[in-house]
Amino acid sequence: MLGDAERQSVLVVDDSDDIHQLVSVRLKSEQLSLLHAYGADEALATARHEPPDLFLLDLDMPGTDGLTLCQILKEEETLKHIPVVFLTGTLDVNTKVKAFDLGAVDYVTKPFDSIELKARVGAALRTKRYHDLLTTKAHIDALTGLWDRGYLDEQLSSEVSLLHRKGRPVSLLMLDIDHFKPLNDTYGHPFGDRVIQRVAQVLNRLSRESDITCRYGGEEFCMILRDTTTDGAMVLAERIRQEVAALDFKANAGPASTTITISIGVSGSDAFENEDNLPGQTLLEASDRALYMAKSNGRNRVESA
Numbered sequence: 383m384l385g386d387a388e389r390q391s392v393l394v395v396d397d398s399d400d401i402h403q404l405v406s407v408r409l410k411s412e413q414l415s416l417l418h419a420y421g422a423d424e425a426l427a428t429a430r431h432e433p434p435d436l437f438l439l440d441l442d443m444p445g446t447d448g449l450t451l452c453q454i455l456k457e458e459e460t461l462k463h464i465p466v467v468f469l470t471g472t473l474d475v476n477t478k479v480k481a482f483d484l485g486a487v488d489y490v491t492k493p494f495d496s497i498e499l500k501a502r503v504g505a506a507l508r509t510k511r512y513h514d515l516l517t518t519k520a521h522i523d524a525l526t527g528l529w530d531r532g533y534l535d536e537q538l539s540s541e542v543s544l545l546h547r548k549g550r551p552v553s554l555l556m557l558d559i560d561h562f563k564p565l566n567d568t569y570g571h572p573f574g575d576r577v578i579q580r581v582a583q584v585l586n587r588l589s590r591e592s593d594i595t596c597r598y599g600g601e602e603f604c605m606i607l608r609d610t611t612t613d614g615a616m617v618l619a620e621r622i623r624q625e626v627a628a629l630d631f632k633a634n635a636g637p638a639s640t641t642i643t644i645s646i647g648v649s650g651s652d653a654f655e656n657e658d659n660l661p662g663q664t665l666l667e668a669s670d671r672a673l674y675m676a677k678s679n680g681r682n683r684v685e686s687a
Contacts, residue, residue, distance in 0.1 A: 390507050391415040391432070395425040395451070396440035396469060401492070405438065408496045409503065422446030426454065429461055435510045436503065439486075441470040441477065449477075449484060456485040463513060465506045469494070523597040525575060526582035534596040534604055538662040541594075541606055542651075553615035553650035555605040556669040557585075557622070560643045560681040562601040569640075574601075577631060577642055584625050588618065604669075612650030612686055619646040619684040627682065643682035647673030653687065 392414050394405050402418050409416065417434055419425035421443060429437075437455065441448040448468060455461045468481050468489040478489060487509065488502045521533035529537075541552045559565075559581060566574040578601060585595045585603060594606040607615050623646055631640040649668035668687035676685040 389413055389415045390435040390511070391417055392436045392438055392503065392507075393417040393419060393425060393429060393434035394438045395419045395422075395443070395448070396438075397421060397443045398440075401440065401469065404494075405499070408494070408499050412500060412504070414503075414507075422451040422454070425451060429455070429464075430458075433460060434464060436506050437464060437466045438490075438503065439466050439468055441468050441472065441481070449480060452481065452484045452486060465510055467502055467506050526579055526597050528582050528585070528603070529594060529596040531596065531598055534594065534598065534606070535662075537594045538606055538666065541608060542662040542665070550609050551611050551650060551652050552665070553607040553610040553612055553648065554665050554669040555603075555607065555615060555619050555622075556598070556647040556649075556666075556673040557581075557603040557605070557619075557644050558646075558673055558677070559601040560645055560677075565640070565642075573631075577601075580629055580631070581626055581642070581644065584622060584629070588622055588625065604666075610650070611652045612648060615648045615650055616684060616686055619648050622646065623682065623684055645673060645676035645681050646684045647671065647676055647687065648684060649687040 392409070394402055394416060396402060397420050399420075402420075406416055417428055417432065419428050422445060425437075425439075439448045439452060443451075452466050452468075455464070455466065462485075465487040466485060468486050469492055470477070470481075470489055471492045481489060487506050490499055490502050521530050522528075523530045538554075559577060562574065562577070565577065578597075581603070582595075582597065585605065589595050589605065592608045594608075596604045596606075598604040607618065610618075623644055626642060626644045629642055631642060647669045649665050649672060651665065653668075654664070672685045672687040676683050679685065
C-alpha cells in the first residue's frame with residue numbers, strides 16, 4: 383500500500399460537483415491523491431500551494447475556461463511541466479487541436495468510460511513519473527551523489543516561498559574544505575576526490591530527511607535546513623565540523639595520516655528583520671559572508687551571519 387507521500391496527485395478542475403464525485407468513484411482503486419477545484423482561480427491557488435502530478439481539466443467552465451487556464455499554467459515556471467488531460471463534452475476537432483497546441487497531453491470525452499479514464503490518466507502519470515526521474519538524475523552530482531547547484535537554487539526558492547506563506551524558518555549552511563588546493567596539488571586529484579566524497583558522507587549521515595544537501599561546486603557544499611532557526615543550524619554546523627575533523631585520511635604520497643578540516647558559514651531567516659519578504663539570494667549571500675568570516679578568523683570554525 384502506498385503512503386500519501388508516495389502517491390501521485392491529480393487536481394480535478396471542473397465546475398460540476400457531479401463530475402468531481404464521478405472522477406473520485408472511477409479512480410478510487412488507482413491509489414491516487416485527488417485534489418479538487420471548481421474554477422480557475424481556485425485551481426491556480428491550489429496548484430501553487432501544492433503542485434499536482436496531473437491536471438484533469440474541464441474545457442467548458444464559466445468565467446476562465448479550460449483553454450485559457452491551460453495557457454496560464456504553461457506560462458508558470460513551477461507548473462508548466464505538469465501534464466494536462468482535458469475533460470470535454472465536445473467532439474469538435476478544432477477545439478481539441480487548440481488544446482493540444484496549448485500543451486495538453488490527452489483528453490477524455492464526457493460522459494467518460496471508467497476504463498478509458500483510468501488508462502488515459504495512468505498513461506499521463508507514467509510520463510510525469512519518467513520526467514521527474516530524468517530531472518532528478520540530471521541534478522545529481524556524479525562524484526558525491528549529492529544534489530547539484532541547480533537543484534539548490536530551485537529548492538531554496540521553494541523553501542523561501544514556504545517561509546513567506548507559513549512563517550516556517552529556514553537556515554542555510556555554506557561549507558568549504560580548508561586548504562583544499564594544496565591537498566590536491568600535493569597528493570593528487572584522486573586523493574582530493576576521496577576527501578570530497580568522505581565529507582559528503584558526513585553531511586549525508588548528519589542531515590535529516592527534510593534537509594537538502596548539495597555540492598555547491600568544487601570543494602564547497604551547501605545545506606538547506608527546513609524548520610530550523612539560526613541557533614539550531616549552528617548546533618548542527620558545529621557537529622559537522624567536529625565529525626569531519628575526526629576523519630582519518632591516508633595519502634599514498636603523504637604522511638601516515640592527514641587531517642581535513644572545514645569552515646562553515648550559517649545564516650537563518652529568523653536573524654532578518656523583514657523575514658516575510660526575505661529573498662533566497664539574500665540568505666545565500668549571508669551564509670557566504672559568514673563562511674568568509676570563518677576563513678578569515680583562522681578556518682576550522684563556524685561563524686553566523
